[in-house]
Amino acid sequence: MHRLIIDRLAHDLSVLSHAAKTAHEAAIHEENIPDNKYDTLSLEASYVAQGQANRAQELKHALQTYRHLALQPFGEGDSIRLTALVTLQDEEGTTKTFFIGPQEGGLKLQLDGEEILVITAASPLGSQLIGKTLGDEVELGGNSYEITDLS
Template sequence: MLEKSQVIDALIEKLRTELVAADHASRDAAAYATDEESRAESKWDTQGLEASYLAAGQAGQAKQLAEALSILQGQRSDLARPCSSVQRGALVQCKLGRATEWFFFAPSGGGETLTLDGTEVTVITADSPLAHRLLGLSAGGDFTLPNGAPGSVLAVL
């Protein structure tokens, strides 16, 4: 059985890893953009400009990851509390058609997929259409997906 603390730890670790990678990519792109080799040789040569846009984009991604990580770390104890209904911090097992899927309702990190002991957990946030369908439901609750397919909540931890 999945433990919520393991899910939170795995999400924090995954965001840390992605932050380090984004930070390195941003620094590499910025270094390249200001390198002598990327200096324009003609008015049509935009290699340096493109590298600076890439560096800015990578820096923006790193900033978003740092903010998401900070939110999760700051709310860790609240997120780890048991839940009886779907709300922020809930670890939810759902039946979607013939498949059974796990979701973690987090304040940030939406869209991340974690694999723990062979079980895949998808992180959702309040902005996701699925979260809107699940919010407030308890085990045994039924819902309809945005595409019209039925689903049911099997467990809320």
């Protein structure tokens, strides 16, 4: 899971860096020099470039954080904490799996055909899960889920 997150962040950073460079080039291209005060194409391109550059910096920081992240071992009876891979199951048998990471909550990944959602400890679900153990219950979207796996 850890390697998947790092690979995905590296890929996203590469794509976003390229997009930011392209937007920057569009902002300074001679064809986009404004003809009048109402011609804002260059200005809009510069806003896009700045936004993409800011997001690229966030991704770079997250990538560095995950590269230096020490995975915690989990055994029977351990409490959920950072780096836990947690599976929840509702009464109908539907399961959802989450990785509790330090950043990039909302990132969705596939592991062995199963969707894993990265959440942070500060998220509503993450704060519910921290400190819980196998067999405990949490509320998610108005439904009750039991913690059925922790690794």
